[in-house]
Amino acid sequence: MTNPRYDIAVIGGGPAGMLAAGMAAQNGAKVILLEKNEQLGKKLLLSGKGRCNITTAEEDPTTVIEAFGKNGKFLYSALHEFSVQDTINFFNQLGVATKIERGQRVFPVSDQALDVLRALTNWLKEQKVRVVTGCTVIKLVKVGRQIEKVKSSRGDFFAGKFIITTGGQAASFTGSSGDGYAWAKKLGHQIVPPVPSLVPVRTKDAWVKDLQGLSLKNVRISIYQSLKKHDERFGDALFTHFGLSGPIILDMSKKIGTLLANGSVELRIDLKPALDFPQLDARIQRDLKKMSNKAFKNSLAELLPQKLIPVIVRMSGIDPEKKANNITKEERNKLLHLLKELRTHVSSLLGHEKAIVTAGGIELKELDPRTMRSKLINNLYFAGEIIDLDGPTGGYNLQMCWSTGYLAGTSAAL
C-alpha cells in the first residue's frame, strides 16, 4: 500500500520537530512526523536531569540573542515570532505549569520532563499530525530543485514540503546521530564542522581524581593560554574522575575547545572569589590563630570542604603536622595562592556522547532567517540543533528549538 501524499513531512521528532509539525498542522497543513525511535522526544526526557529546563526567563530578546554569540542575530525573526514568553504561555496553555529557578531557568512545576513531552504529544494528536515512530529516514529524493519524497525503513513518504529536525550529534544514543548533516551536504548545503559543546573537560593533573564528586559552589574559574586570560565565569563546578564538569565548565567548554586547537589551556580556580588577596590573607591568619595548637592539616576545616583539605595541604608543601601558629608568612602565601589560583591543565574535551549540544551544523547563510527555508532547495526547511547555533546552559538551547521549530512549521504551512 502506498502512503498518501502530505503537505508537510517533518523528519525527527525532538523538540524542534514536534513544534514544527504541530504548528504546521495548526495552520491547516496535512502533516506527517517521522521519528526513528519508538517514541518521540527521547532527548527531551533527559533534559535538565529529567526535569527539563524548558527555557530561560530572560525576556529581553537582545540578551537571549547575545547568549548565542556571533550567530545569534540569525534568531531575531524566530524569537520575534515565538519568544521566551510565548514559550511559557504555550506550555502553560497545554497544562504545564512553570516555575523560575536560580539563573532564570524555567522548569515545569512538576519537575518532570515527561509532563512536557506528554503535553506536546497530546497537542500533536489534537492537531491531527500523523506520527510514525520506529521510522528511520534513509534519504531524501530530489527531482530538479525540489525534494519529492523520503525513503525510510517504513517505506516512501511523499510531501509538498520537508522540514529536517534531526538534531545534532550530542548524546547520540537518544537518536540524534547526525543523519541530517549528510542529507543536507548531499543536497548542496555547507556544514560547519560539528563539534561537541557544553561538554565536560578532561584534565591532566592526578590530584583532580582525588576530588571526584566534590561540587564547588560560587567559585570563579578563569581560562588561561600562554599566561593570557581568555574568559572567566562565576558559579558552580564539579570535580569528576576524569576532570571537571558543572555549569560554568560546560558554558566555557566551547572556548576551551577553540583554545586547545592552538595549544595548552590552563584553568585557574578561585575558591574564594568574594575575598581579594589581602582579605583572604587576613582570614587565613585569623583561622590559623584560632587553631594555633592544632596541626596545619586540621586547621583548614572552616575554610575549605573536607575533601579538598588533604589535596591543598599536599600541594602547599607545608608539613601537615606543623602547628598552625608556626606557619611562616612564606608558607601562608603559598596557601593563599593555591586558594585563589588553583591550577589545572586541560588535556581534551569529552566527546559528543557526553556533550549537551553540538556546535556547528547547517551554514546559516544558506537559510532564510524569516522562514527557516533553505536558499538552495525550494521546499526544504531546517530547525533546531541541526543548524549552526548553540547557546549556553539555562534553557537557551531548547528555546532555540521551540522558536525555529515554530517558524519553520508556520512558514512551511503558508
Ligand SMILES: Cc1cc2nc3c(=O)[nH]c(=O)nc-3n(C[C@H](O)[C@H](O)[C@H](O)COP(=O)(O)OP(=O)(O)OC[C@H]3O[C@@H](n4cnc5c(N)ncnc54)[C@H](O)[C@@H]3O)c2cc1C
Ligand atoms: C543530557 C542533556 C540534557 C539537556 N538539558 C537541556 C535543558 O535542560 N535545557 C535546554 O535548553 N537544553 C537541554 N539540552 C539540549 C536539548 O535537549 C537539545 O538542544 C534539543 O533536544 C535539540 O532538539 P532537536 O529537536 O533539534 O533535536 P533532538 O532532540 O536531537 O531530536 C532529533 C530527533 O530526530 C530523530 N532522528 C535523527 N535521525 C533520524 C532519521 N534518520 N530518521 C528519523 N528520525 C531521526 C532522533 O531520533 C531524535 O528524536 C540537553 C541535552 C542533553 C544531551
